[in-house]
Amino acid sequence: MVENHYKARMQRKKFYINTRIKQANIDKGIIVLLTGNGKGKSSSALGMVCRALGYNMKIAIAKFLKGVQTTGEDIFLAKQPNVQTTYMKTGFTWDTQDKTFDTDMAQETWGKAEQYLNDDSINLVVLDELTYMINYQYLYEAQIINTLNNRPKKQHVIITGRVASQKLIKLADTVSEIKDIKHAFRANIKAQKGIEL
Ligand code: ATP
Ligand code: MG
Secondary structure, three states, X not given: OHHHHHHHHHHHHHHHHHHHHHHOOOOOOOEEEEEOOOOOHHHHHHHHHHHHHHOOOOEEEEEOOXXXXXXXXXXXXXXXXXXXXXXXXXXXXHHHOOHHHHHHHHHHHHHHHHHHOOOOOOOEEEEEOHHHHHHOOOOOHHHHHHHHHOOOOOOEEEEEOOOOXXXXXXXXXXXXXXXXXXXXXXXXXXXXXXXXX
């Protein structure tokens, strides 16, 4: 009896899933937005880079805000012929404390990102920490949205950063907000290689 009930439930579930899979027949480049205060935004983006590399896809990464910090993935991706990366040539904004300089550096990095977003040989573009550039008004949101809207039809884009604007949320196809429940740093554990950097 219990067995039969279980089987019927699984059959209904299978039917529902198969129907949903058949309905999802649109094939297009999507925008994934990863936001929120919890850890895991940039590393999730890098997880998708890893997936895309498995299919030999071409990837371009523009790193805003924390460009001078070398991470394990920077070292690894530098060896990947299918990945090109551009780094914003400034550290944390609270280190530089120079708005004009930071704005210039953001604009320079955005110029490179625009090239990626115009290049249909690039399958996936990662705009890491882009949200801050909008929030600090280093870049024009309207210009970013316009470029994203006019990118090659099959090109995927991943945007990361805390406090994503409402317009970015509206534009993106997939949006995840990562919630901060606990972070080791607050227990005075220093940033660990392979986990934080
Ligand atoms: P990650 O790169 O680890 O996926 P992230 O992109 O979600 O993190 P960022 O806000 O870009 O988070 O911060 C990058 C660095 O700060 C990482 O080393 C990350 O572990 C750390 N970090 C992220 N969230 C927190 C937090 N809530 N408290 C303290 N440190 C954090
Ligand atoms: Mg990040």
